[in-house]
Amino acid sequence: MISVPSSHSYFFQCLKRYAGVIVISLYLHASYIVDFAMAQQGLYLFSGDNKLGPQNNMMFYISLIIAILCGLQGFSYLHSEKKLILYLGLPLKRTLLFWHSYICGILIMMIPCIVSRIICIFLARDSQGNALYFAAGGILMNVLGFLLIYNLVILIILLTGRIWAALAGTAIALVYGTYFIGTVIEKYCTAFLNNYYKINMVEELTAVLSPIRLYGNMAGVNDYSIYDNWNIEDKAEYLFIAAAAILISGLLALFLFNLRPAESTGKALAFKKSKGFIKILLQIPLSLIIGYYSMQLSVKDRSVLLLLGGIIIGSFLLGGILEILDKADIKAFIGNKYQTFTITVICILISGAFIFDIWNYDSFLPDSDEIEAVAVSINGLETDYLLNYDPAVDYAAEDRLNIMNLTGRNKINALNWLYKVMDTDKSQALTFVSVAYKYHNDQIKYRRYAIAGQKQIEEFSAIYESEEYKQGTIPLAGEEKPSGHSFLWSNGVETYHLDFTDEENQELLDCYRADLAKLNIEQLIEYRTPIGLLKMTEWNEENGREGYIYPSFETTIGYLISKGFAAEKAVKDYEILKLEVQDRECNIEEAAEMLLVSESLAVNPVLAADTGEDVVIKCRDQNNRVYTVISCKILNPRH
């Protein structure tokens, strides 16, 4: 007769059930090591990601996949009556049964994760001496991210009684914040609030309610950096939220595991009491989104009738479908009418709140004393934005609003100017200005106002000429020293690395900053477009601080010419050998009649560098030796 310590031996038996997931985990982690090793050599295998820390994209997805697989493998027996009889019939307490499966999952992720990271420390070529820090951070973030997703999958399995319901529930829960909260609020704000740009609280809420996004933010995989630059202090807030979410979801999972009735297997939902709550979570956002898209069908913008019709029909349809899925009976479609009616009324009230702007969102403008600073970003001004794209999309706004702080007189000037533009009709918009009102308590409120024409931009003059604005808008205007960096210059046709000494770099930067300080909005409008671009590069050509060179930048242009660069030349000054307008070849003579500007320098919104046609020209460089093909835009003649 054999006698073995039951719990240890059972743990091993439990681990054996994960054989498939263990193989997948080992394969994925081995792939990560190979991919990382190749990325160190500049080679691309799967992701080509050379980051050792938490920002490594491949490890992010590996931990995500393993969390889902471990959750399903460890707990999906709750969806099979035969398996459930086997496990619940064993002489083990439910709590012990839970922990065995739970810990198996963690080990399957954690051990290969630690081992692979240790191997990668030895493979890492350049982690600026922080290999251990990044590797430890990577392990910590991947394990926390794993636990976040793992707990969620387990919770969904416990709340459901069928595998299809668990899979659908997991898919929804993973992105709930982003697609069920964020998208609905975004759509309604954009449709009904004229001055909507973004709401911090909603952004934070969607990040927290969407585990994948929370994990992504915590690990920093969306930071778009080329090398490891993850810092635990920057992620402390996300870490705290994730840790709290892991703890709460873990305890809740254990509680539900003990509470879950065995007979719930085979039903869509394991707990009757959760039905109403789950229905509300699904039906409200989906009904609102159906209403929104119904409204989009209208010929006339914002048809409230179609919106309400969509909400009512959507709500009753969804209510019926959810009832059918729950009861697996087509007759259940008309069940729970009062609940569906109540949810419909809630949806109508929510949409009404947006329609009537009960928050006075559009008329909001803070008093000067209320805020510490204000930041503005006019789309197209100092960015390579083209008017034939959506003028509401300002790619530079996020960085500018973060960096810029208009205070004192500049703040008052900005508020006065914003007061004038805030009621501008969106349909008349030439471009948009994104604004951040920064409060004393670190709260930030965002708005976006339409700018209707040149006059409103001219009125922006006092703000534009301020040092605070320029430092916040033009990265090269910052206070950083050029030592250790190199410069890149381009006039839209030719691009050169400036092989300067540190002193020469400093001289060039001094010239540029002096010229920039004198630049005013009238000159900007007069010059229409810049004639060059100067970039202080960091790691490579892609990254760095840049600033445009305008014709008035005589000192900078003179300095570059003195060094042998054709800084004064524009497209028209080159010999054009070939001209294609929208893939159609034209006579070269036609080029003389066009106001051509290199696409990379077509940045001024007031002057509309757009004809709707893309132009490609072929010309020689300044030494008449090398042929260059560049994309251009045609400026509209000045009216």
Place this chain on the structure above:
Amino acid sequence: MLCINGVSKTFDNVQALNNVSLTIEAGKTWGILGVNGAGKSTLLKIIAGILRPDKGSIVLDDKQLYNNSKIKKEIFFLSDDAYYFPNATVETMAEFYSSVYKEFDIVRYRKLYEALEFDNIRKMRTFSKGMKRQVFILLALCSNTNYLLCDEIFDGLDPVVRNTIQELLFHEVKNRKLTLIVASHNLKELENFCDCLGIIHQGGILLSKEIQHMQHQTHKFQCVYNEGKALQLASGLDLVSIERQGFLVTLLARGIKEEIEEIIRRSGADRYQELPLTVEEIFINESEVIGYDISAIIS
């Protein structure tokens, strides 16, 4: 001793068990008889601690059973369609059960499966239904628990396999004090080896009796009377049933055989003889006494 105290269980407004109470003495073999949907499996799953009763409790040796791992170690539940792991062999299933049942006897298990000529490396998924059932019986028996709950284990098996399983169970009950609880919808499967029988119907226990006791206590006689004499018969007997066909009277009565014979003699019977009595007859007649017609249940 296993005590089922007023257990009730409802599934989606359907009452599966209604205030079921039963006391099962250690070492006895119990048969739970009932039609499909009567509540047999639900009762066994509640006893095994798989289902939680809505009301009532299961007490084993004065200790509550639900979620009590120490007490559950005394019980092995064998369902009609037991689960085995996808790549399991007879050996790997034994490894699994031995990890949770401390007293699992792997040596005896190996002997038994070798005796039944099972290949220890063959995957269980390739086994026939009867072979799988036999493997699970071996697993259950070698777990050495004091209580074994079997749900419809003979259902769909050919007579050879059924006999093998019965022999295995007989042997176990005989050699150690195993308490066996077997649920079935077929009385013939149970009457041969059960000490006690309980009839479950519409979620309630209709009847629960010790078979041997009933067989000793209940007797069937056929008597021949001249006209009118039989009227005196009913007064002195504890009758379960009586049937008259002319001069012929067939009666089922509780009591000591000799005393019943004496009463029949005194009542003026010309001739009489005791007839063999089946368990089925006892149960049908007993249930009729309490107002139920269970012939449909146990036939």
